[in-house]
Amino acid sequence: MPKQPLYLNLYETLKQQIIEGQYHADDKFPSKRALGAHLSVSNTTIEHAYQILLDEGFIYAKPRSGYYVSDIESLPVIYKNDTPQPPHVDNQEKNEETIHHKYAFNMAEIDAEYFPMQQFRRHARDIFEDDQRALLQHRDSQGLKELRQEIAHYLFNSRGVTSHPNQIIIGSSTEQLINLLTDILDDQSFIIEQPSYPPIKQVLDKKQIPYLQVPVTPTGIDIDAFKQSKHHVAYVTPSHQFPTGYVMNLKKRTQLIHWAQKDDNRYIIEDDYDSEFRFSGKPIPALQSLDTKDKVIYISTFSKSLYPSCRIAYVVLPNPLLTRYQQLPYKEGNTVPMHLQQLVANFMHSGSFERHLNKMRTVYSDKLKFILERLKPYANQLQIEGALTGMHFTLTITNGSTLEECLKQASDHQVKVVPMNQYNPKETQPKFIIGFGGIPKAALQSHTDALINAFVK
CATH class of the missing domain: 1.10.10.10 (Winged helix-like DNA-binding domain superfamily/Winged helix DNA-binding domain)
Structure with a gap:
């Protein structure tokens, strides 16, 4: 090493x-x-x-x-070994484009032009050419061991997350894994962000699980609201809140962990959906890396780091919940094809995944810088937030235009943007979520010009 x-x-x-x-x-x-x-x-x-x-x-x-x-609350410290120890025992779906949307700022897209298709094809060919008959059989419901090993290694080195492969469960989507977590946590009530990632609310509504929605501020979820709540599980997106783009500060992170540590039934679900792409400074470590008492459940996906249709997500269970998972009377069989799991495992093991991420950080950073630079002269009319990390930011129109006027102007200029009130009905400002990952570099200027023409007076 x-x-x-x-x-x-x-x-x-x-x-x-x-x-x-x-x-x-x-x-x-x-x-x-x-x-x-x-x-x-x-x-x-x-x-x-x-x-x-x-x-x-x-x-x-x-x-x-x-x-x-800084003013942070001290955490009890357990020194973690360099080697993870064994346990004791996507975001939004792409909307269909219409002919009217010449300039689309979608959130769930990547820049496919830079995907390493040649290397991926080579790994795929090796899987089917080698003697891989074992992949044809039913395997561990938690997912392919080789992939779980690679994920554990990657998370430790990139996000500070300490885990053993036995703690990791592979699933086909974040929504599927949330559904599994509600079974493991069994009858617990939830606290979720407002606005929040839609699948969490959909799962809780479908299963009639009670939940409290707590407003998100520029420094993260409002921790003060937790003090009056009797709910036990908090679902948060601290590294790049969805959809506001806010980053939870360190003080709130430590307060949130302390809240969870005060009751054996309390847990935090940390959705780290696009943390690979931070464009200013060193990536902020995951909330789980500050946890010393097995209170954080870490969940993420390959939909941004690889491609949306990959349909591979994963969750890292704390040791006490791993025991509960193993004791579930019914566990759904793994829903991700074994050959795809082996393909991604080989891609990661070869170093190709890390090289791909490094390249895409530069690609997305360059795109973001270009857009922000083009919008800078209109700072008196366009307020930008949540642009430090991830593949979207928010844009608030501050020139007196109403939301309805802005939507009409966007439609007239064939610009597709998602209004914030789609996720937060209480939002009355003309505020929009601007996804830029899938826009080709050659089309960045025309897209940004269309955005300016639609919203600037």
């Missing part, structure tokens, strides 16, 4: 000291020069470590003063 850079070791040490409470809120951090001299390391090493702490919200900067510790 390659040696970790010095600045990452320093970042991990300082982060751990903050979480343990060795530093208190608003304590002044050592200056870069002083710490560098004390540790005999370069200023560049200190700068890199401090920048990551700054990106993740552990510290904040005061102009001409230095760095200070």
